[in-house]
Amino acid sequence: xxxxxxxxxxxxxxMARCGALVRPAMRAAVDTLDPALVEMAEFALGWRDACxxxxxxxxxxxxxxxxxLGAEAAGAPDEAALPGAVAVELVHAFSLVHDDxxxxxxxxxxxxxxxxxxGTGPAVMTGDALLALALDVLGRERCAAAVGLLAxxxxxxxxxxxxxxxxxxxxxxxxxxxxxxxxxxxxxxxxGALLGCSAAMGxxxxxxxxxxxxxxxxxxxxxxxxxxxxxxxLGIWGDPAVTGKPVFSDLRRHKKTVPVLAAxxxxxxxxxxxxxxxxxxxxxxxxxxxxxxxxxxxxxxxEEMARDRLESATGRLRALPLSGRAAAELLAVAxxxxxxxx
Amino acid sequence: xxxxxxxxxxxxxxMARCGALVRPAMRAAVDTLDPALVEMAEFALGWRDACxxxxxxxxxxxxxxxxxLGAEAAGAPDEAALPGAVAVELVHAFSLVHDDxxxxxxxxxxxxxxxxxxGTGPAVMTGDALLALALDVLGRERCAAAVGLLAxxxxxxxxxxxxxxxxxxxxxxxxxxxxxxxxxxxxxxxxGALLGCSAAMGxxxxxxxxxxxxxxxxxxxxxxxxxxxxxxxLGIWGDPAVTGKPVFSDLRRHKKTVPVLAAxxxxxxxxxxxxxxxxxxxxxxxxxxxxxxxxxxxxxxxEEMARDRLESATGRLRALPLSGRAAAELLAVAxxxxxxxx
Numbered sequence: 001x002x003x004x005x006x007x008x009x010x011x012x013x014x015m016a017r018c019g020a021l022v023r024p025a026m027r028a029a030v031d032t033l034d035p036a037l038v039e040m041a042e043f044a045l046g047w048r049d050a051c052x053x054x055x056x057x058x059x060x061x062x063x064x065x066x067x068x069l070g071a072e073a074a075g076a077p078d079e080a081a082l083p084g085a086v087a088v089e090l091v092h093a094f095s096l097v098h099d100d101x102x103x104x105x106x107x108x109x110x111x112x113x114x115x116x117x118x119g120t121g122p123a124v125m126t127g128d129a130l131l132a133l134a135l136d137v138l139g140r141e142r143c144a145a146a147v148g149l150l151a152x153x154x155x156x157x158x159x160x161x162x163x164x165x166x167x168x169x170x171x172x173x174x175x176x177x178x179x180x181x182x183x184x185x186x187x188x189x190x191x192g193a194l195l196g197c198s199a200a201m202g203x204x205x206x207x208x209x210x211x212x213x214x215x216x217x218x219x220x221x222x223x224x225x226x227x228x229x230x231x232x233x234l235g236i237w238g239d240p241a242v243t244g245k246p247v248f249s250d251l252r253r254h255k256k257t258v259p260v261l262a263a264x265x266x267x268x269x270x271x272x273x274x275x276x277x278x279x280x281x282x283x284x285x286x287x288x289x290x291x292x293x294x295x296x297x298x299x300x301x302x303e304e305m306a307r308d309r310l311e312s313a314t315g316r317l318r319a320l321p322l323s324g325r326a327a328a329e330l331l332a333v334a335x336x337x338x339x340x341x342x
Numbered sequence: 343x344x345x346x347x348x349x350x351x352x353x354x355x356x357m358a359r360c361g362a363l364v365r366p367a368m369r370a371a372v373d374t375l376d377p378a379l380v381e382m383a384e385f386a387l388g389w390r391d392a393c394x395x396x397x398x399x400x401x402x403x404x405x406x407x408x409x410x411l412g413a414e415a416a417g418a419p420d421e422a423a424l425p426g427a428v429a430v431e432l433v434h435a436f437s438l439v440h441d442d443x444x445x446x447x448x449x450x451x452x453x454x455x456x457x458x459x460x461g462t463g464p465a466v467m468t469g470d471a472l473l474a475l476a477l478d479v480l481g482r483e484r485c486a487a488a489v490g491l492l493a494x495x496x497x498x499x500x501x502x503x504x505x506x507x508x509x510x511x512x513x514x515x516x517x518x519x520x521x522x523x524x525x526x527x528x529x530x531x532x533x534g535a536l537l538g539c540s541a542a543m544g545x546x547x548x549x550x551x552x553x554x555x556x557x558x559x560x561x562x563x564x565x566x567x568x569x570x571x572x573x574x575x576l577g578i579w580g581d582p583a584v585t586g587k588p589v590f591s592d593l594r595r596h597k598k599t600v601p602v603l604a605a606x607x608x609x610x611x612x613x614x615x616x617x618x619x620x621x622x623x624x625x626x627x628x629x630x631x632x633x634x635x636x637x638x639x640x641x642x643x644x645e646e647m648a649r650d651r652l653e654s655a656t657g658r659l660r661a662l663p664l665s666g667r668a669a670a671e672l673l674a675v676a677x678x679x680x681x682x683x684x
Contacts, residue, residue: 033501034500034501034504034505036504036505036507036508037500037501037504098466098467098470101462101463101466102463102464102466102467103463104463120443120462121443121444121445121446121507122444122507124440124443124444124466124469125440125444125500125503125504125507127466127470128440128469128473128500128503129497129500129501129504131470131473131496132493132496132497132499132500133497135477135489135492135493135496135497136493136494136496136497138493139486139489139490139492139493139494140490141486142486142487142490143486144481144483144484144485144486144489145484147477147481147486147489148481148482148484150477150481151474151477151478151480151481151489152478152481154473154474154477154478155471155474155475155477155478157474158376158379158467158470158471158474159375159376159379159471161467161470162376162378162379162467162471163376163378165378165463165464165467166378
């Protein structure tokens with residue numbers, strides 16, 4: 001593994017290279033949508049602002065990069081993997097659009113969420129269209145294994161969202177409280193599954209041996225869990241100017257995340273913290289809650305979890321028979337991306 | 343073609359036989375969902391009421407019956423087609439759940455719609471889960487052609503919904519008015535595509551020649567258009583006790599449907615009708631609007647359209663090299679189902 005500075009440079013260059021490959025393919029796919037849906041799809045993908053003006057935003061394209069790098073690392077050309085890269089990015093966009101409706105989140109990536117900008121019905125429809133498009137793009141490849149992989153991930157993503165939503169009505173403490181283990185099982189499905197699918201997709205489309213695809217899937221899933229842990233930290237302590245979401249957003253919404261669950265699972269229950277996380281706390285109370293969570297070790301535990309998961313992901317990648325440059329890029333991207341916000 | 347009475351009997355027996363095959367497979371599929379989603383999925387499928395009590399309701403199962411009969415008519419056993427039957431029924435349920443959210447419809451099949459009973463977020467999630475399950479069930483078959491067929495239909499369904507929604511903001515008369523031809527193009531996608539996919543699915547899963555599958559798809563699409571025309575008539579003149587929706591529901595929502603578009607496309611524009619269909623009309627005004635639409639020929643034109651489409655569907659089916667009993671059942675089901683409400 002190169003040193004950190006080198007790794008960061010490799011990761012940036014690799015992501016830029018993958019982005020340049022994926023963008024035109026994404027554009028071509030979106031242009032096949034019904035005209036009534038294109039503007040909203042563009043907004044959801046960060047290509048257009050709510051006034052309809054072109055924008056250069058959107059996600060960092062981690063998932064499609066994983067697909068392309070996975071294919072390259074399995075010895076296949078990018079072309080074979082491009083439809084898979086487009087499909088996972090579209091499924092990711094679909095999941096964010098519907099997630100924001102379910103969670104009532106009004107902000108996403110420094111902008112209003114899609115339902116806030118265009119209304120709930122149109123946002124439901126746009127999410128459906130992004131998903132349908134993903135299946136159509138991948139379905140055209142006539143690679144049943146790739147479609148099966150995506151369908152499985154999709155079922156996991158939705159099941160994970162359902163589990164996450166079900167956590168909301170459970171108490172912070174007592175026998176019915178959500179455990180860190182339950183949270184973990186939820187995150188494997190909600191976040192891990194699609195990253196695992198992305199990492200394996202290239203190998204599957206390239207016709208690589210099933211063992212290689214399975215190994216990449218497991219590494220991708222671990223990376224997803226590292227990601228989720230970083231996200232949970234940012235959801236409480238992240239700078240809104242960086243995250244694009246309101247300050248303390250997860251606490252305000254009573255979201256069960258690892259930092260809080262870990263803090264409350266400690267030997268002495270912090271009754272004051274539970275009190276602060278109930279009802280509609282003011283900013284001052286949220287600040288105090290964040291302080292108490294950190295003091296109880298919630299932040300450190302979650303950051304350690306992110307490091308552990310990243311290590312596990314990179315360990316798995318190193319153990320696989322992957323080809324040179326792409327394997328190094330995969331490792332660099334994995335390491336680098338966890339340091340930053342999605 | 344047997345006489346009408348015989349055809350009705352054949353259709354009922356055939357639908358019952360198909361239903362008995364599909365129900366356990368549907369049950370098994372739904373049971374693999376996340377526990378937090380099962381109850382809502384059961385409600386969406388009509389297996390459970392809003393209090394959680396078991397119910398025996400739901401759709402008539404036309405789409406899965408088409409899949410099984412299509413497979414049989416192509417000379418394949420039911421087992422080969424069962425995953426396809428489950429998948430199309432799940433996609434149909436998904437589309438109804440999300441459609442009701444987009445349209446703000448509060449009633450479906452004599453009951454509250456899912457979003458009205460459980461909330462918008464949970465209904466979005468349940469729709470997503472039904473769709474993900476459909477893909478998973480079909481994806482497990484490792485039949486890329488079948489998944490491609492479903493993905494294409496799905497894209498059409500969503501595109502058709504988008505076109506339908508876009509019609510709402512257009513005027514009833516003048517150069518920007520929706521034409522019957524535009525409506526037709528929308529209905530081909532919104533309703534025709536999934537029925538076409540259902541009719542072809544069995545043949546595709548059975549590995550029948552592509553020409554046969556394509557012929558079945560076209561017949562199914564025509565059947566869907568007949569269906570949509572019947573639905574449009576019921577949306578205005580249907581008995582709420584039968585349709586399960588409020589009286590004059592389509593008129594109340596200013597929905598652009600064939601009876602109204604045809605009535606307004608006549609030589610003399612009925613200004614009073616346009617006036618009645620604007621704003622929030624009272625029941626008395628809706629009654630007058632329905633009367634005026636019927637007097638202008640809107641009902642007769644739509645009923646004729648349904649008959650024409652049905653004839654076209656049955657003509658196409660008769661022209662295909664289908665095997666005996668199943669072909670007769672397909673024709674009987676097509677003829678009978680258009681006479682009744684979904």
